[in-house]
Amino acid sequence: MDVLAGLLEGPRARGAFMIRACFEPPWSVRIADEAPVSVMIVVRGEAWIVPQDADGAPRDDHPPRLVRPGDVAIARGPDHYLVAGDPETKPFAEIGPGQECAPMNGAPKDHYSDLGLRAWGERDGSVELLIGTYQMRGEITGRLLDALPPLLVLPTEVWDCPLTPFLAEEINKDEPGQEVVLDRLLDLLLIAALRAWFSRPEAEAPAWYQAMGDPVVGPVLRLLQDDPAHPWTVASLAAKAGVSRAALARRFSELVGEPPMTYLTGWRLALAADQLRDSDLTIASIARKVGYGSAFALSSAFKREYGISPQEHRTGAS
Secondary structure (H helix, E strand, C coil): CCCCCCCHHHCCCCEEEEEEECCCCCEEEECCCCCCEEEEEEEEEEEEEEEECCCCEEEECCEEECCCCCEEEEECCCCCCEEEEECCCCECCCCCCEHEEEEEEECCCCCCEEEEEEEEEEEEECCEEEEECCCCCHCHHHHHHHCCCEEEECCCCCCCCHHHHHHHHHHCCCCHHHHHHHHHHHHHHHHHHHHHHHCCCCCCCHHHHHHHCCCCCCHHHHHHCCCCCCCCHHHHHHHCCCHHHHHHHHHHHHCCCCCCCCCCCCHHHHHHHHHHHHCCCHHHHHHHHHCCHHHHHHHHHHHHHHCCHHHHHHHHHH
16 A cells, blocks of 8 residues: 555545634634644635644744635644634634634624524625534544644645635535535545645655655565554564564664554554444454454454543444
């Protein structure tokens, strides 16, 4: 499997929160919904996105970003952030978990309100954003989330999003199956945007992604990704790579940030989590497909990694 394809095949929105947000300056909203990923496109006007800490203070390590018409911004949860016409404007509302809206800083409850079908904010606002939010972490693979910075922005100079007009049209429709259409549009938009972002030379790709180009570690990573069910050992991987066990273990840890067997365990469990979410296979069948000898062995490893059982993960994803 192509490594980028393996990374991006995971998004599976289910009843995603999709909205057209309209504002008139001065405007400002604090996003504290802790959703795993939100995608924002500016249609009209401009918006500042300001990463914040849990207390609402701007983060020193991630400066505010200005988003202009046609730009695409992707914010990764559970971090909070401000979306505003001016980064100095105090928020008039906070969006909490479940997309609950609460007024802030003395603003009336209806300062921003429901404007009809998938529209919210201020009627006839001169600023318009299209926003799509994945509601649950299970809709996005953990490996993809780990690869993302808290905020990334693709300006139109880097990538002119061809999906914006289509999304702007579909978000206003109320037809049979419309939620499914919007879910798949959000998946496609996220995948296309991340593909464009990863292809940039300056992209901050994760260590394991960069290590794919290494002549020793790269082939080993491909073996693990392509055949996770194989009973790999450091010795067998080293033999495939033509180096000693010590040399492979040292170089793999240096480039990837963890030992080969730790990486393999994470990859197997990530695959299991996806299959629990996306298939009706039994836990025993999934265990065999990802390299565990029994449902019990998978369940034990899964609970250590995710804090819940495979069945609980499947129930939550559904």
